[in-house]
Amino acid sequence: MAKIMIGYASRTGKTEKMAEGIAEGIRMNGHTAELRKISDIKNEEEMEGYDGYVFGCPTYHRDMTPGMKNFLFLAERLNLVGKIGGAFGAYTHSGESASMVFDTMEFVFKMDMTDLKALSLKEAIIETDEGLKACQDYGKALSEKFKN
Numbered sequence: 001m002a003k004i005m006i007g008y009a010s011r012t013g014k015t016e017k018m019a020e021g022i023a024e025g026i027r028m029n030g031h032t033a034e035l036r037k038i039s040d041i042k043n044e045e046e047m048e049g050y051d052g053y054v055f056g057c058p059t060y061h062r063d064m065t066p067g068m069k070n071f072l073f074l075a076e077r078l079n080l081v082g083k084i085g086g087a088f089g090a091y092t093h094s095g096e097s098a099s100m101v102f103d104t105m106e107f108v109f110k111m112d113m114t115d116l117k118a119l120s121l122k123e124a125i126i127e128t129d130e131g132l133k134a135c136q137d138y139g140k141a142l143s144e145k146f147k148n
Contacts, residue, residue: 008056025139052084
């Protein structure tokens with residue numbers, strides 16, 4: 001059974017809802033998912049001991065939040081090479097942040113990222129059945145990588 005950390009930033013609660021749905025999908029496949037607000041993480045030692053990492057950030061002004069940028073610098077101190085990962089985020093207009101986080105994890109951290117790429121959902125659908133299913137499916141797909 002894999003232990004996966006879901007670290008996220010959320011201002012309106014939509015990205016947090018996504019994190020909860022992704023955690024459900026991970027748990028459906030028999031793995032452990034731990035939700036962590038990135039603002040509560042003070043050092044890289046608090047992120048050690050996980051088999052996989054999923055980071056989530058909403059898009060504001062076509063960018064990641066400043067908190068997520070700082071968090072990624074902190075996460076870079078861990079040796080995440082080869083760890084399984086994914087990224088997600090909510091948006092109202094453009095939705096770039098999830099892909100930015102995903103690319104950082106894949107190309108800078110050298111992680112083994114989910115084949116689904118980043119999950120980016122418009123805020124209006126997150127709390128619908130369709131939005132919940134998309135988040136659960138993302139969590140399931142990410143946790144499938146632990147079977148190989």
